[in-house]
Each structure stands twice: as structure tokens, then as C-alpha cells.
Amino acid sequence: MQQVRANKRPNCRGTIALISDWKDIPPIGHAPHDTWRRMLLGARKKADETGFQLDNFALSEVNYKEQRLSQILISRGILGVVLGPSIFSRGLALDWDSFSMVAIGFSYVNPRCHRVVHHHFNSVGIIFSELMKRGYRRIGLYLYALQNLNSNRQYEASYLVHQQDLTPEDRLPPCFVQSYEAESFKTWLQESKPDAILVGNNNSFIDWAEEAGFRVPEDLAIINLDHCCLTPSFTGVDHLGEELGSRAVELLVAQIHLNQRGLPKNPSVTYLEGQWQVGETIAKH
Numbered sequence: 001m002q003q004v005r006a007n008k009r010p011n012c013r014g015t016i017a018l019i020s021d022w023k024d025i026p027p028i029g030h031a032p033h034d035t036w037r038r039m040l041l042g043a044r045k046k047a048d049e050t051g052f053q054l055d056n057f058a059l060s061e062v063n064y065k066e067q068r069l070s071q072i073l074i075s076r077g078i079l080g081v082v083l084g085p086s087i088f089s090r091g092l093a094l095d096w097d098s099f100s101m102v103a104i105g106f107s108y109v110n111p112r113c114h115r116v117v118h119h120h121f122n123s124v125g126i127i128f129s130e131l132m133k134r135g136y137r138r139i140g141l142y143l144y145a146l147q148n149l150n151s152n153r154q155y156e157a158s159y160l161v162h163q164q165d166l167t168p169e170d171r172l173p174p175c176f177v178q179s180y181e182a183e184s185f186k187t188w189l190q191e192s193k194p195d196a197i198l199v200g201n202n203n204s205f206i207d208w209a210e211e212a213g214f215r216v217p218e219d220l221a222i223i224n225l226d227h228c229c230l231t232p233s234f235t236g237v238d239h240l241g242e243e244l245g246s247r248a249v250e251l252l253v254a255q256i257h258l259n260q261r262g263l264p265k266n267p268s269v270t271y272l273e274g275q276w277q278v279g280e281t282i283a284k285h
Contacts, residue, residue, distance in 0.1 A: 019083050034241070036250035042241060046249040078084050082245075084104050086107045096113075096262055101114070104245065112267050116269075119271040123273075124159055127236075132165065136284070137195065139194060141174040159174055168220070197222055200224070211220065225237060236277055236279070251270065275276030
């Protein structure tokens with residue numbers, strides 16, 4: 001009987017909103033960033049478990065005016081808002097006094113609210129530790145500039161800190177790009193001559209490296225800063241997107257139960273560590 005009660009879905013206690021770049025959960029392989037897809041799954045599952053309906057509002061599909069979006073949320077009886085990571089917006093000015101709120105990640109600079117984020121700084125430390133114990137000593141960073149910005153520049157900061165663990169002749173400056181292009185990547189690789197690199201999601205890095213004369217993983221280890229199903233053969237750090245989405249809804253529901261609405265005086269940041277995943281792009285030292 002106790003097991004039956006534990007598995008029983010709670011009665012609906014209200015509606016919360018997820019404001020994201022997609023109207024619904026993108027299919028595997030079609031999201032620009034698979035971790036974001038997994039965040040949506042985790043958020044939806046936790047909302048269901050806690051008895052809340054989750055409505056998704058997609059900034060990419062509907063040109064919501066901020067005042068109009070506030071009116072829609074209020075008219076639908078939305079109690080709280082989860083701001084999902086966005087590649088389209090850095091700020092959103094809604095009637096925040098009407099809602100509880102939590103953001104996932106650092107892509108939204110405004111509003112200043114409670115956040116649940118992947119521990120980007122720690123992830124780079126994990127990667128350096130794993131690489132150095134395997135004998136790698138010339139470690140480079142080649143990254144989409146927006147991805148660094150959306151980490152609150154923690155990728156950059158952690159990389160520069162951990163470069164100090166290397167000898168001066170092996171230290172490489174980070175390289176941030178506006179887009180991933182084959183020729184510029186190959187030129188950077190040939191000029192920098194790293195034995196390991198930290199990159200974002202792009203399956204072409206292996207082919208481009210080999211075209212530049214670097215065998216993967218014999219000559220070059222390629223480490224994905226956000227390991228996901230879009231690059232399953234890569235070694236990297238899994239951000240555990242489902243847990244990020246779940247934790248954000250959990251924090252939001254706690255605020256709703258405490259009737260905490262509006263912008264917090266002292267916003268908190270909850271960091272979740274990632275998980276090291278060994279793939280085919282690192283030598284088995």
C-alpha cells in the first residue's frame with residue numbers, strides 16, 4: 001500500500017512555464033545542443049513528479065513582446081518560470097513581481113535570479129587532471145566564443161588557471177572563434193601544435209585534425225567540453241542535462257510553496273558537477 005501511494009501522481013497543483021528556444025523537446029540529433037534537450041526532459045519529468053503542469057514558451061518560434069508575454073503568463077495562471085538556456089536572448093524583462101523564477105545556466109544576464117548551472121570551472125579542472133595523468137602536456141582550447149560567454153567565461157578562467165600547471169613553453173593561449181571553420185581550425189592546429197585540445201560540439205574536428213596531419217588519438221586527444229549523444233565517440237564531460245532541468249524545477253517548486261515571488265535580493269547559484277566520459281578521442285595510456 002505504501003508503494004502504491006509512493007507511485008501515485010500528485011494532483012495538479014498549478015502551472016509553471018519553461019521559456020526556452022524550442023516549442024517542444026527537440027528530437028535526438030536535431031537540437032543545436034543536446035544537453036539542452038536533456039534539460040527539457042528533466043524539467044518536464046520533475047514537474048510531473050511534483051504535481052505541476054509545465055507549459056513551454058519558445059522564443060525562437062513566436063516573436064513574443066515582453067509585455068505581451070507577461071500578460072499571457074499571468075492570464076494562464078502561471079505560478080513560476082524556468083528560464084532555459086538561450087542562444088537568442090541575453091535578457092528578458094517580464095513582470096517578475098508576479099512569478100517565482102529560476103534560470104538554467106548563465107545565458108540570461110537579466111533577470112538576476114536564482115540559477116542552476118553546470119560547474120564549467122570544475123569541468124576544465126577534471127579534464128586537465130585526466131589529461132596530465134595520461135602524459136599530455138601541451139593542452140589547447142579551441143572554442144565557439146558564445147559557448148565561453150554562456151559559461152560566464154568560466155571555461156576561459158579555468159583554462160588559464162590550469163595552464164599554470166604546465167611548463168611555460170607548453171602553455172597555449174585560448175582560441176575563441178565566431179564559427180567553426182575547417183581551414184582556420186587546421187591553421188591553428190598546425191601553428192599551435194597541441195597534443196590535446198578542448199573543444200565544443202562538432203563531429204568534424206576529428207576529420208579536420210587528420211587532414212592537418214594529426215592522428216586522433218595517437219597524435220592528438222580531442223576532449224568535448226559538453227559530451228553528449230551528438231558526439232558519442234568523443235571523450236569529454238557530460239553535463240547531465242536531465243539533472244540540471246530537474247534541479248531547476250525542484251528549486252522553483254520550493255519557492256512557489258514558500259510564496260516567494262519577484263527578484264531575490266541575494267540570488268543564489270547552485271552548481272552541479274559533470275561526469276567524465278572516456279571515448280575514442282583519447283589515447284589509452
